[in-house]
Amino acid sequence: MSAPPLDPVRASLDRALHALAALGPEPAAHANRIGAVLWSPPRIVIVGRLKAGKSTLVNALVGAPVAETAALEATSVVSVYQDGAPARVEAVLRDGSRRPVETTHGQVGALPVPADEIAYLHRWLPSAAIRDHTLVDTPGLATLTAENEARTRRVLIDGFEQTRTASVDADAAVFLFDSTPRADEVAFLRQLGFTPLTTLGVLSRADGFGEGALGDRDPLAHAAEHATVLADRLRGTVMTVLPVAGLLAETSHTGALTETDARALAALASIPPLDLIDLLDSDPGSDDAQAQARGRLLDLLGEYGVVHGRTVAAGGAAALNDWLVAKSGVPQLRSVLARHLGAFAAVQRAGRIVRELDRLAYTHPARDRIRGIVDGLRSDPALREVVLFEHLGAMLEADPDSPVTDELRRLIEQPTAAGRFGLPADATAEAVRAQAQARLDWAHGQKLSTLTAAEDAALVVLIDTYGRYARGV
Ligand SMILES: Nc1nc2c(ncn2[C@@H]2O[C@H](COP(=O)(O)OP(=O)(O)O)[C@@H](O)[C@H]2O)c(=O)[nH]1
Ligand SMILES: [Mg+2]
Missing domain, CATH: 3.40.50.300 (P-loop containing nucleotide triphosphate hydrolases)
Structure with missing residues (x-):
């Protein structure tokens, strides 16, 4: 999956909005309204x-x-x-x-x-x-x-x-x-x-997955395995599925944990796990200070954190905090948010802006000039990914199983030209051009028997895209 370059996209959209604003005070008001969407985070x-x-x-x-x-x-x-x-x-x-x-x-x-x-x-x-x-x-x-x-x-x-x-x-x-x-x-x-590109699945409460804290299997490892199975099963709905223990993440990311907590946890190290859970369960409402400390640990760490964090806690609050961060799955989640989901969200947002302009081009008195601006945007190479993304959305709705849908998804997801054509990363420019020509021929053949309007429209863009690669542009 690629992190689409966004700045050229924003620059193009910004130019289009300036062109719109130049049409008069009323179009300028629309340009400002749409610009507010462009410049706010996804x-x-x-x-x-x-x-x-x-x-x-x-x-x-x-x-x-x-x-x-x-x-x-x-x-x-x-x-x-x-x-x-x-x-x-x-x-x-x-x-x-x-x-x-x-x-x-x-x-x-x-x-x-x-x-x-x-x-x-x-x-x-x-x-x-x-x-x-x-x-x-x-x-x-x-x-x-x-x-x-x-x-x-x-x-x-x-x-x-x-x-x-x-x-x-x-x-x-x-x-x-x-x-x-x-x-x-x-x-x-x-x-x-x-779309699957703008939806991230999270298998939550991973610390309690399966048999939980006291089972034979580690719930986090079990959850990770289940997440892989789910990612495959939900491929048409989510980009991937990540296991996350939100409670462990919340405690470690908000600075809630103290040295006193770490000491109280380390002090429980010698209690057999089953007895420990019994002890925790029997505590609620108790006003004895030790019981209160245990109650707080349970709120902060859950059963898994209490049972498995005890030996780590001997190393102090910082060590325990690092352990919680690593176990929480949130670093991986952040990385996917920043690199993939966030990036596709921005592409999605750019598409929304193009569609807003489209709507104006139908309804506004200056529709012809606005149409010229939108057409210019759609054919701008900087917006290629935005346009492909829009067609992918339409195809997922019209015919998710069409080979055209797969082609669009690969073009958007793969970060390199070779990857977009299903070639290994070290493929030569020559091999990419040859493969692009083969896809171009395929797309022309496909165009003769399209099943839906969405497919027909998507093929026009695919043919244009493959044509550029085949010519080495
Ligand atoms: N053990 C454990 N408990 C969790 C986890 N995430 C949330 N909880 C607890 O589940 C309850 C509901 O969580 P909350 O975030 O309010 O759920 P929401 O309704 O989806 O917003 C709270 O008591 C949380 O402390 C987790 O990853 N592990
Ligand atoms: Mg809530």
């Missing part, structure tokens, strides 16, 4: 069922305990986390107006109006971690199953509508599930209109 929405670990993951990624995870009012509304100072929260109401929201240490307490009047909470905080992409935390999809009746029809309650609305403006999604996602969850994700 939005990544976190979706998944209630209690899947979405807010915990947001805290880990942001590096601060900002997203509420206890059952508060605030967990039932969408939150948009954006880099900015000073740290503040505004409720954006359904009528578009905004109200300030009180916070305590960054956390939202009471909402100024009932949750169902709020479209989303807009939350600014100065954090480099969200400079390149804005994160959107959703309330999640609650699925109810009527156990005692023959019909086990799915009922979607709280959060479905809000999650969908929040996803409309998102450029990419992180889809959280523990074990195997249900068919209705996958169907929901498809409805949101994301």
